[in-house]
Amino acid sequence: MxxxxxxxxxxxxxxPGEAARLADFLAALHQPAPAxxxxxxxxxxxxxxxxxxxxxxxxxxxxxxxxxxxxLMAIWRAALNASPGATxxxxxxxxxxxxxxxQQGQITGIIDWGDLTGGDPATDLxxxxxxxxxxxxxxxxxxxxxxxxxxxxxxxxWTMLFGTVxxxxxxxxxxxxxAVGAQILRRLAESP
Numbered sequence: 001m002x003x004x005x006x007x008x009x010x011x012x013x014x015x016p017g018e019a020a021r022l023a024d025f026l027a028a029l030h031q032p033a034p035a036x037x038x039x040x041x042x043x044x045x046x047x048x049x050x051x052x053x054x055x056x057x058x059x060x061x062x063x064x065x066x067x068x069x070x071x072l073m074a075i076w077r078a079a080l081n082a083s084p085g086a087t088x089x090x091x092x093x094x095x096x097x098x099x100x101x102x103q104q105g106q107i108t109g110i111i112d113w114g115d116l117t118g119g120d121p122a123t124d125l126x127x128x129x130x131x132x133x134x135x136x137x138x139x140x141x142x143x144x145x146x147x148x149x150x151x152x153x154x155x156x157x158w159t160m161l162f163g164t165v166x167x168x169x170x171x172x173x174x175x176x177x178x179a180v181g182a183q184i185l186r187r188l189a190e191s192p
Contacts, residue, residue, distance in 0.1 A: 004111065006103030009131055010180045015105035019132040019140035022100075022107060026124055027144050030089040033118025043093035044119015046084045047157045054161050057168040064171060067185045072160060075188060079157020082150045085120040093117045095127040096162050097180050122154035129159040130184045134192055159188045 006012065014022070042050065058076070062068040092099075093115030101109040125147065128137045141147055147155070167181025 004101045004109035006101040006108045009097035009100040009102050009107075010176070010183070012102045012105070014100070014102045014107050014131060016132060016136035018102075018105065018107045019128060019136035020143040022127065022131075023140035023144040025107075025110070026121070026127075029092065030121040030124070033088045033090045037088070037090065037118035038116065040093055040115055040117035040119065043115045044088075044091045044117050044123045046120070047079050047082075047154060047161070050161060051080055054164055057164040061164060061168055061171075065167070065182070067167070067182060067189075069189055071189050072185060075153075075156045075191075076160050078153045079160065082153035082157070085122065085151065085154070088118040089121045091115075091117050091119050091121060091124050093119070093123060095124045096130055096166070096184070097127075098177075100127065100131070120154060122151055123158050125151070125155040126158035126162060129156060129188055129191055130162065131187075133187075133190075137191075156188060156191070159184060163188060 047054075054076070058068055058073075092110060092113065094112055095110065099110060099112040100107060101111060125144070128140050132140065141152075163181045163184035165181070166177045167185065170176065170178025170181055
């Protein structure tokens with residue numbers, strides 16, 4: 001594998017214009033997955049199947065941090081109530097700031113394809129909420145081809161899932177993960 005120049009997106013933020021570029025990449029990736037595409041028990045699945053584990057993390061984080069707000073809880077509930085995606089598409093499956101490489105504000109690569117799977121594209125679209133503000137995200141979603149309210153709700157739910165996992169596990173033994181998780185939850189809470 002070639003060396004990809006840059007740092008992970010938690011150490012160097014992508015410029016707002018990179019949101020549309022990331023969306024173009026996701027639109028190219030999110031094609032219908034064949035029946036024999038690998039399945040992953042925790043990525044691309046309906047959020048309801050992850051709800052108990054996420055709710056446990058939320059409760060721990062509610063006791064340890066001030067980051068679990070009523071706004072975040074409303075986002076999580078809306079995600080759980082959103083209708084599931086109709087088509088199983090190819091996904092990266094683990095697309096968060098630690099797996100996106102940035103150099104001088106430009107995205108230079110996507111790493112860690114170990115969770116490649118077929119499933120709900122909301123899993124990957126969550127990266128747009130993890131990395132960009134509302135203005136950049138809006139242009140990215142337009143570049144992606146637009147998304148319906150149900151897909152948006154699920155993408156925000158996956159953002160919540162990634163944020164709580166990184167923060168909860170990071171508080172145990174990995175401060176960098178904790179910082180990334182906290183930033184994800186703050187950005188999600190600020191989203192319209």
